[in-house]
Amino acid sequence: MDNLRLHPDTIQEIKQRIDIVEIIGDYVVLKKRGRDHLGLCPFHDEKSPSFSVSPAKQMYYCFGCGAGGNAFNFLMELGKRSFTDVALDLARRYQIQIQTLEPEQKQELQRQLSLREQLYEIMAVAAGFYHHTLFQPQGQEALTYLRQKRCLSSTTIQEFQLGYTPASWETLYRYLVEQKRYPVAAVEQAGLIKARQSGTGYYDQFRHRLMIPIRDIQGRAIAFGSRTLGNDEPKYLNSPETSLFHKSKTLFGLDQAKTAIQKVDEAILVEGYFDVIALHESGIKQTVAALGTALSRDQVQSLMRFSQSKQIIFNFDADKAGINATQRAIQEIEPLVYSGQVNLRILNLPAGKDADEFIHSSPENKEIYQTLVKQAPLWVDWQVQQLLKQKNLKDPLDFEQVARGMVEILKRLTDQNKRAYYLQLCGEILSQGDSRLIGLQVNNLSSQLTYGDRPGQNRSRPWQAKDPTSSLLEKAEALLLKIYLHCPQERSTIDQILTENDLLFSFAHHRLLWQKIDQVREHFNLDSDPDNQLPLLVQLAYLEQEEDFKPVESLFQLTETSEEELFQANLRIPEAIAIMEKVPWENYQKHCFGKLQQLDPCTQAEDFRYYQQQWQKARQEIQRLESQRLNPPVN
Incomplete structure (x- = not known):
């Protein structure tokens, strides 16, 4: 489109x-x-x-x-x-x-819009069908399970539109395709049916399962979660990804939790659908669940839109599996946490219970849960607590393990004030109540932190990455945009390269300029621009929308130097692209280096080798691109 x-x-x-x-x-x-x-x-x-x-x-x-x-x-x-x-x-x-x-494009537009709207409609009808079936005789087992095993009220069942799908293989198919006359291809695209391997007919994706609609931020059903009522595996099964449903970008319950998150300025993240539903029924409505083991940046950003303090409370099980799940869940967002961009707290409930079990185990547990939420330690404090579990600081080996773990945590803290605070806290813990030893322990930890930053130390770590040079990147982006503005014959080449390499501009003023070019492109053929009207049209777009033109003003002015660059555009384009391509590789190299710092090469040898190989791969790509920048191909 x-x-x-x-x-x-x-x-x-x-x-x-x-x-x-x-x-x-x-x-x-x-x-x-x-x-x-x-x-x-x-x-x-x-x-x-x-x-x-x-x-x-x-x-x-x-x-x-x-x-x-x-x-x-x-x-x-x-x-x-x-x-x-x-x-x-x-x-x-x-x-x-x-x-x-163009009239012919209008027809294609209407087709694509109609398909998307039809998918929303199909999902809504399917959700209604499952919910209706829950209250029929064939849904009695599922309804009993919800009311007796999960202790859910009729209001909550209605609010989340919980449902049931019968055990037969074609119930939903017959309802949607044969009775409602929806196109079979659209129902398949919605992830509700599958084609038989024999090539003759279709069968339902879900059978004899409790059905839980997954909704987007606007409350539209886009997928389903399900729980088996028999012995089928897996116990929980989600819809496949579709054009409406992207697992890593969706949070279950956010459409119903967003108002509460705004009001209390925090979001609680739990593991399962029924944890969310149980907490909502108890009035703790700022609760959502991720649809997988790891929390993605997209999901965090969705939550942060509704919380000014950017506070998330992770409530995963307190057993070993739950603790491991907590560690895995924040892998992708760890840099945001350590840099203080997200205020992450960890809530582990007593006796290893999940939120659903805990809330329903006692009438007083709703108030206890809310108290535990307020007392939940910050991520760094929780990690320190985990280090101390089952450790005796009077034992030399335990003491050494705890101190080493503290150093690794402190290294990841990029905010100097926060690092100073936790340095003092860790020193107090290691001093074991003897105030005379606090300064000694703080100095000991501090020396281990600074040791890794010494120049000689860098030479012993061949995988260490360097920060990208932002000024070089900014110049490369500016040059590419200048060529695009003033060289119509090069525009299709630049468009193709940016698309093929999935490249974006890193600087805000460059992204805004590219958006302006996109706006002009909607009404003007940029590939056929013999009089080069693009610079004028873009400037008018800035004026029309009263936006700051100064950061990119120089790109519209031609000097002797810039004219020479434009004359050599066929050489300058690959050079600029190479610099832009380097940035994600440099970021990935830094990511691998961070992982290597966290891993023990003795006890985690396989992971250590993997990230060392990935660091080398990134290094080779950076060297290749640097060579391409310095020696651009000659046409």
Whole structure:
């Protein structure tokens, strides 16, 4: 759909109908301040709100990072989406009839929109079917399980639209395809049926299972979770990923929890569907569940939109499996936690119970649970507590293991104030109540931290990565954009390379300029631009939307040096692309180095070898790209 060109009348009507406060409010907690609204900027990390939204001007601006624009810019920048994609979503939201410039494209657009809307409709009908079946005679076993085993009220069953799918192989297929007349291909794309291996017919994805609708942030059913009522494996089964459902971007219960998260300024993350449902029924509604073992950055960002303090409480089981799950769950977001961008707390319930069991085991446990949430230790404190479990600090070996573990934790803390605080705390623990030894233990830990930073130490670690040079990257991006603006004949080449290599601009002012180019592209053929109207049209786009043009103004001005660069565009493009490609490899190299620092080469030899090989692979790619930058191909 990105190649569709929307009619200017459609774009104008969208601009007139949208409410920027309403749109941004879906992603940022906004509070009214005078005529404007304030919140935490979603484009950079901050603790005090500097992100302002003006309903009068229908504009936003961040006084911290300089991000600004209208509702289109916000959605494009936040989701890294094209202008067309954003415009179509807004048109659907505000029920605006879409016109395109080419009649044949309008038909394709309507087909794609119809398919997506049909998938939403199919999922809604399926959810209704499962829920209705729950209250039929064939659903009695499932209903009894929910009421007696899970202790759920009729209100909660209704609120989460819990359901049941019969044991037969084609019940839903016959209902949706034969009775409701939905296209079989669409029902299959929704993840509700599968084609038989024989090639003759279809069968239901779920059979004899409790059905739990998984909804998007707007409350639309996009997938299902299920629990077997027999001995089938697996016990829990989710829908496959579809065009509506992406497991790593979805949190179960967020549509019902977002208001509570805003109100109490925290989110509780639990392991299972029934943990969420039980806590919601108990009035603890700021609860969601990840649909897997690891929490992704996308899921964290979804939660952070509703919490100004960026506070997440992990409530996983307190047994060994639960502790391991906690460690695994934060692997991807660990850098956000150690840098203080996310305030992560860990809640382990007594006796190794999960939230569902704990809440239903005693009438008093609701209040106890809320108290435990308030007392939940921060991630670093929890890790220190885990080090001390079953350890006797009077034993030399235990003492050595604990001290070494503390050093590894302290190394990961990038905030110097936080590191100083925990350095003192760890010193107090190791001093075992003898205040005279605190200074000695602090100095001992501190010396081990600084030892790893000595110049000579770097030479003994061949996998250590270097930080990318941001000034070089900024120049490369600027050069590529300048060529794109002033050399029409090179635009298709640049478009192709950026798409094939999945490259994005790293600097905000460059991303905004590329969005402006995308907007112009909607109405103007950039590949056929003999008079080179693009620079003028982009400048007009900046003026029209009252956005800061200064950061990219120099790219529109030609000097003797820049004209020489444009003359050698065929050489300069590969050079600039090579620099842009280096950035993800350098980041990956840093990631591997961080893992190597955490691993013990003796006891975790296999993992250590893997990340050492990956570091070498990243190093080779960086060297290849550096060689390409210094020796670009000659056409």
